[in-house]
Amino acid sequence: MLTRLVGGEVVDPVSGGTSQRDVWIRDGVLIDPPQGETAGETHDVSGCVVMAGAIDIHSHIGGGNVNTARLLMPEHHAAHLPRPANTPLSNAGWSTFQTGCLYAQMGFTTVVEPAMAPYTALHTHLELADIPIIDKATLAILGNDDFTLSLLRNGKSSAMLDDYVAWVVGSTRALGVKVINAGAAAAFKENVRSFSLDDTVPEYGISSRKIVKSLQASVTRLGIPHPLHVHCNNLGIAGSADTAADTIAATEGVPLHLAHLQFYGYGTEGKRKFSSEAARLAELVNANPDVSIDIGQVMFGQTVTISSDVMRQFTAIGNANPKKTVIMDGDGNGGGGIVPYRYKQDYYGSLQWAVGLELFLLITDPWRVYFTTDHPNGAPFTAYPELFELLMSSGARDAKSAELNTTALELTTLASVRREYTVEEIAIMTRAAPARLLGLKDRGHLGAGAIADIAVYRKGRDIAKMFREAALVFKNGDLVVKNGKVTHYRWGKTLRLNPPPDKAMVKRMKDYHDEHYGLSLDWFTFPDSAISRDEPFAEVKCNS
Amino acid sequence: MSVAWIGSQPVSLMDAIQNAAKLLASSRCPVFTLDTDVHGTRSAIALIERLGGAYDHALGDVLAKEVTLFTDHGGMFTTPGEARRRSSLIILVGDIPAAHHDMLLSWAGTQPDLGDRGKRTWFHIHGEMNAAAKLARQLKAVSLGAEGLSLGGALAVLRAQLQDRQVARSLGGIEQFRKALAKSQFPVFVFSGTSGDAPGLAMLQGLIADLNRKGRASSVFLPADDDAWGTALTSLWMTGFPTRTGFSNSLPSYDPVRWDVQRMIRDKEADLHVWVSSRGGETPPRGGTAAVISLSRTEAPASGAAVTIAVGKPGVDHDGVAYSSRIGTFRALAATAPSPLPSVANIVRQLANSLPGRKALPC
Structure with a gap:
């Protein structure tokens, strides 16, 4: 099957830049214009921007904590049916089915669930397999489990840590590794209530910094394409910018990705001792090429915060809105907290909103800043179109700022920043850069040989509308969205690494689970067939 | 050995499927009682959505409390x-x-x-x-x-x-x-x-x-019943809601009173009750005026059922995935005594394919 998209403005910073040219698809793959052949299907996309399908590197779309949030908040899902425009959380859709459809309608074709607890990997993959249309991937959480912490405490070799990390990544079918407030979940079980980069975990006597550095090195040695994905300590508190700055400084020449930096962009200035440190953090990121970050932008309205940072979520119980929460002390890296929250246009909400935008606009390299709301923590992913508009239009920012708390905004640099993202920069930030960061060579661009994940947007003055309703979306060459509506359902794959397991480590894991849980290892592992879909996984190669 | 019955008469599986599909297609208000593993539940919910029905678990009352x-x-x-x-x-x-x-x-x-x-x-x-x-x-x-x-x-x-x-x-x-x-x-x-x-x-x-x-x-x-809790969790990711969910105008709605399947049968709101139990030894409750389709692990027709189809038990007759409170999450189950008995998902898919429109289920 040969398909041709004619007359569009192709924006592809990796392969050919921006120009008006045709795009050709054969059997789900992009090809160079064929000589002397006629397309079986032609789409006139004149007046449209043509980009690769977008990639979201950090969105909580499936797994135990997401499902618990659904369980905790059924009323918010129900509430939106009669008035969807007024309930943004509900607009995000709560089911796996809606997740796939809503992402596809915006032109997103690959989404990463960034927090998979290894012991609940099967649950996560069952959910991801029920998300239609798009491809998915997960990051396995490490850094709070007894096995990792014991290895570090006991001074075991880096080779043994590598074997363990490889076993976890392989057995859980992950695409990378994430560490969440390293050591804090273990410390919280010992009644520790605050935890910084150089604090030590009781019982193990090792610091959070040691955990992060050890996992960062291990991920690099194993050739895992995505650098260690770090959720830093002290999320959300005044003064957290110092922690983020310390973590940025700790890269020491080795790549590191910092998640949702907006939640660390806070200083202690002002009457309320809560101010913006975004400009300082942006400067630090700009000066350190080993750091990449995603934002975790706050948008206003009801949401529910979902995090495996159980210590942080426990401290947030008092701010829950509505007043019901779940706090889970899970096994090892599992557990977390579910805390509903409403971002109001008050001092705090306004400041958080501005901090995120400052980071977006002051970090100069679009290859190292990623477009996220940390769905649903900062806002549901369905707020993306409005966020694109804020980034691409200083006028839209000014208009929104006029509605917000002026005292908060005066403590930020936002009003003075007039940068507007170009379409090319959007294409880098949401396509080319995520693909490169995750090691996905087959997507994020429109060069020959890439899979035909394509988003076509009708150009218009209303930027949010343009990105909310893609004119056409192709997934692996299948036309799945037309005029913002899903027209074809298909099942994507979950992208995974598959490092070979070390036999001695497998035996060690068997013994460990038998001794400490009284259960054989097969209680915690699963065959691909358990997902009950044809070829649910697609393998991504580690760097050699 | 028979695996399908219309009334008390043994029939071919295909005849039973066709007969059950007719009942489903003509029902004014079909309700489902579920008691099976993750994949059985997934397929059943997909079918219920298509039918515009409602579902609950066999242990619906205690599950609703949890x-x-x-x-x-x-x-x-x-x-x-x-x-x-x-x-x-x-x-x-x-x-x-x-x-x-x-x-x-x-x-x-x-x-x-x-x-x-x-x-x-x-x-x-x-x-x-x-x-x-x-x-x-x-x-x-x-x-x-x-x-x-x-x-x-x-x-x-x-x-x-x-x-x-x-x-x-x-x-x-x-x-x-x-x-x-x-x-x-x-x-x-x-x-x-x-x-x-x-x-x-x-x-x-x-x-x-x-x-x-x-x-x-x-x-x-520790859930009163692991399979019931697994059904609630599966329902959550498929629809956004726990069990006692129904589909109105193709959209899911959760209401623990409105969609209490036993109440719906008792109050004659439902005219067709599909009993889905791979547990073994369980039979659909008697009483009420609703016609009954029983998909259950049985060697005999369910008493009072219009159609009975035997299904296997996950983890015994075929592989499956079930919630285990021992580890607090789902676990893959390998068949311990593989048998030709079909899975719930298999039968549900055949039912969907036999409905008018013959559209395959997503699960």
């Missing part, structure tokens, strides 16, 4: 694995279903290897003595209760006493409990949906919240 704890209140929880490794003080709350007794008894032979590593001690808070009393005796659990107090009352008194508030009557064993609490770094309350009523479970979580103001404490939730 769901209500989360939808209305929330709480603090931990896993059995973490409790086993970390908790030197475990408090059984009310009645714990027998399915969990072996696991709890196995903990008695182990010592925590994390946290305070103290010798494990057991308490049992209860109302009037119940089925867990035998388990409590086996575990040498200290009794926490008072004559005439319900479990909810006992929990309220315990909460008040731990806050040093005045109480009309004290719990037996309270001083011993205070001492144990002072020594333990991670006390864990073990409870189930059968432990008490919804306010009692909320009171328990209030007590745990109190303990977490200065120290640590948590709870292990």
Whole structure:
């Protein structure tokens, strides 16, 4: 099957830049214009921007904590049916089915669930397999489990840590590794209530910094394409910018990705001792090429915060809105907290909103800043179109700022920043850069040989509308969205690494689970067939 | 051996499927009772959405109570694995279903290897003595209760006493409990949906919240039935809602009263009841005017059913995936005695393919 998209403005910073040219698809793959052949299907996309399908590197779309949030908040899902425009959380859709459809309608074709607890990997993959249309991937959480912490405490070799990390990544079918407030979940079980980069975990006597550095090195040695994905300590508190700055400084020449930096962009200035440190953090990121970050932008309205940072979520119980929460002390890296929250246009909400935008606009390299709301923590992913508009239009920012708390905004640099993202920069930030960061060579661009994940947007003055309703979306060459509506359902794959397991480590894991849980290892592992879909996984190669 | 029946007459599987599909297609209000593994549940919900029906679990009442704890209140929880490794003080709350007794008894032979590593001690808070009393005796659990107090009352008194508030009557064993609490770094309350009523479970979580103001404490939730809880979780990701969900105008809606399937049958709202049970030995409840389609692990037609189709049991006749409270998540089950009996998902797919339009299900 040969398909041709004619007359569009192709924006592809990796392969050919921006120009008006045709795009050709054969059997789900992009090809160079064929000589002397006629397309079986032609789409006139004149007046449209043509980009690769977008990639979201950090969105909580499936797994135990997401499902618990659904369980905790059924009323918010129900509430939106009669008035969807007024309930943004509900607009995000709560089911796996809606997740796939809503992402596809915006032109997103690959989404990463960034927090998979290894012991609940099967649950996560069952959910991801029920998300239609798009491809998915997960990051396995490490850094709070007894096995990792014991290895570090006991001074075991880096080779043994590598074997363990490889076993976890392989057995859980992950695409990378994430560490969440390293050591804090273990410390919280010992009644520790605050935890910084150089604090030590009781019982193990090792610091959070040691955990992060050890996992960062291990991920690099194993050739895992995505650098260690770090959720830093002290999320959300005044003064957290110092922690983020310390973590940025700790890269020491080795790549590191910092998640949702907006939640660390806070200083202690002002009457309320809560101010913006975004400009300082942006400067630090700009000066350190080993750091990449995603934002975790706050948008206003009801949401529910979902995090495996159980210590942080426990401290947030008092701010829950509505007043019901779940706090889970899970096994090892599992557990977390579910805390509903409403971002109001008050001092705090306004400041958080501005901090995120400052980071977006002051970090100069679009290859190292990623477009996220940390769905649903900062806002549901369905707020993306409005966020694109804020980034691409200083006028839209000014208009929104006029509605917000002026005292908060005066403590930020936002009003003075007039940068507007170009379409090319959007294409880098949401396509080319995520693909490169995750090691996905087959997507994020429109060069020959890439899979035909394509988003076509009708150009218009209303930027949010343009990105909310893609004119056409192709997934692996299948036309799945037309005029913002899903027209074809298909099942994507979950992208995974598959490092070979070390036999001695497998035996060690068997013994460990038998001794400490009284259960054989097969209680915690699963065959691909358990997902009950044809070829649910697609393998991504580690760097050699 | 027959695997399909129309009424009491053995028929081919294809005839039974066709007959059941006709009933589904002509039903004004089809309702489903589910009692199967994840993949059976997924396929059934996909079919129910297409039909515009509603569904519940066979143990819908106790499951609804457990769901209500989360939808209305929330709480603090931990896993059995973490409790086993970390908790030197475990408090059984009310009645714990027998399915969990072996696991709890196995903990008695182990010592925590994390946290305070103290010798494990057991308490049992209860109302009037119940089925867990035998388990409590086996575990040498200290009794926490008072004559005439319900479990909810006992929990309220315990909460008040731990806050040093005045109480009309004290719990037996309270001083011993205070001492144990002072020594333990991670006390864990073990409870189930059968432990008490919804306010009692909320009171328990209030007590745990109190303990977490200065120290640590948590709870292990052991569902009244693992498969029922697995069905609720599967329903959540498929529709956004737990069981007792129906599809109105193709959109899911959750209402634990409106979509209580037994009530719908009783009140003659439903005209077709599809009973889906791969558990084995379970039969659809009698009574009511709704026609019955039974997909169950059986060797004989279900009494009163218009159509009966035999299905296999996940983890026995075929592979499956089920919730296991032992690990607090889903577990892959390999078939222990593979048989030709079809899975629920297989039969549901055939039913969907036999409906007008013949559209394949997504699951």
